[in-house]
Amino acid sequence: MLALGKLLELTLAGHEPASKIQLTPEGTRLRWLAEGALEVTPAGGRDNGMDLLLSAGIHGNETAPIELLDRLLRRIARNELQPHARLLLLFGNPPAMRRGERFIEQDINRLFSGRHELSSGAEAMRACELEHLAASFFADAGRTRLHYDLHTAIRASRIEQFALYPWVEGRRQSRHECARLQAAGIDAVLLQSQPSTTFSAYTYAGLGAEAFTLELGKARPFGHNELVNLDRLELRLQALIEGCEPPVDEAATEHLQLFAFAREVIKHSDAFTLHLPADVENFTELAPGYLLAEDLASSRWVVEEQGARIIFPNPKVHNGQRAGILIVPAEASLLG
Ligand SMILES: O=C(O)CCC(=O)N[C@@H](CCC(=O)O)C(=O)O
Numbered sequence: 001m002l003a004l005g006k007l008l009e010l011t012l013a014g015h016e017p018a019s020k021i022q023l024t025p026e027g028t029r030l031r032w033l034a035e036g037a038l039e040v041t042p043a044g045g046r047d048n049g050m051d052l053l054l055s056a057g058i059h060g061n062e063t064a065p066i067e068l069l070d071r072l073l074r075r076i077a078r079n080e081l082q083p084h085a086r087l088l089l090l091f092g093n094p095p096a097m098r099r100g101e102r103f104i105e106q107d108i109n110r111l112f113s114g115r116h117e118l119s120s121g122a123e124a125m126r127a128c129e130l131e132h133l134a135a136s137f138f139a140d141a142g143r144t145r146l147h148y149d150l151h152t153a154i155r156a157s158r159i160e161q162f163a164l165y166p167w168v169e170g171r172r173q174s175r176h177e178c179a180r181l182q183a184a185g186i187d188a189v190l191l192q193s194q195p196s197t198t199f200s201a202y203t204y205a206g207l208g209a210e211a212f213t214l215e216l217g218k219a220r221p222f223g224h225n226e227l228v229n230l231d232r233l234e235l236r237l238q239a240l241i242e243g244c245e246p247p248v249d250e251a252a253t254e255h256l257q258l259f260a261f262a263r264e265v266i267k268h269s270d271a272f273t274l275h276l277p278a279d280v281e282n283f284t285e286l287a288p289g290y291l292l293a294e295d296l297a298s299s300r301w302v303v304e305e306q307g308a309r310i311i312f313p314n315p316k317v318h319n320g321q322r323a324g325i326l327i328v329p330a331e332a333s334l335l336g
């Protein structure tokens with residue numbers, strides 16, 4: 001296997017490869033761009049016009065998707081997968097991956113769309129570097145741009161695999177892309193309705209890609225991901241890479257669970273208290289009138305929405321950060 005196929009090993013060891021460009025016997029080109037960053041160019045005459053960015057490890061402890069990217073790259077480097085799409089593979093936060101932690105100083109997924117400019121430190125610099133790598137990768141006009149930013153969640157989830165679809169003014173979220181995700185084993189999509197500082201929001205709003213954060217199960221250490229079943233996603237990604245994706249059935253989105261963003265719960269101070277059990281699962285329903293959280297100056301978060309559910313509840317975030325999202329069921333007619 002080509003040495004660059006071991007990007008994960010190189011990244012975890014903090015090593016730079018001796019040779020930065022390698023070719024498979026079929027002519028697929030692997031190019032190391034920066035720590036945790038590798039570009040794959042199809043052999044001559046094979047390029048089908050798709051630019052596919054796959055990222056994982058934006059949170060260093062979310063190992064199942066990191067292992068998934070590693071498997072895909074090794075297959076390419078062993079000449080078992082013949083790419084017809086251009087690929088950019090990114091491991092987002094190598095120092096945090098080495099420590100098996102979500103982040104070192106700051107959550108990188110709060111630093112995109114220029115937010116890193118208001119901050120400093122290694123994670124702000126990495127967010128800036130990732131923006132540049134993505135922007136250069138998606139620089140050519142007239143090509144299809146797709147980005148999946150792969151994650152796992154801190155807690156268990158009533159809907160195990162779901163996507164967050166970024167939002168930008170004036171652009172409708174695509175039924176076709178939702179159907180493609182459904183075919184990849186994703187059971188629910190949260191349609192965002194406000195700007196965000198995540199990586200997928202940057203590539204969606206800033207670079208015009210179709211882009212999603214995919215939540216694929218519960219975060220566990222390397223080698224302990226047997227409960228995270230990524231088979232359907234892996235098959236779909238292989239098909240996208242090889243340019244032989246089976247047709248996508250848009251009518252099937254009838255069975256996709258769609259949610260709309262209702263409100264973010266922001267932790268303002270150390271006095272913040274979240275009134276949920278520590279083991280509450282993502283997508284747990286909360287009845288109208290439920291007192292969800294309290295904070296300084298007697299501020300209270302009371303559920304008002306019918307059919308509300310909570311995702312990503314986390315009272316341990318830094319002050320000023322999101323401590324949960326309230327979502328509500330949405331209609332497929334929102335999709336374009
Ligand atoms: O499990 C949790 O509480 C957080 C899981 C996670 O990291 N989610 C992403 C979602 C990104 C998005 O909103 O698109 C994040 O919080 O960065």
Ligand SMILES: [Zn+2]
Binds near residue numbers: 058059151152153
């Ligand atoms: Zn994550």
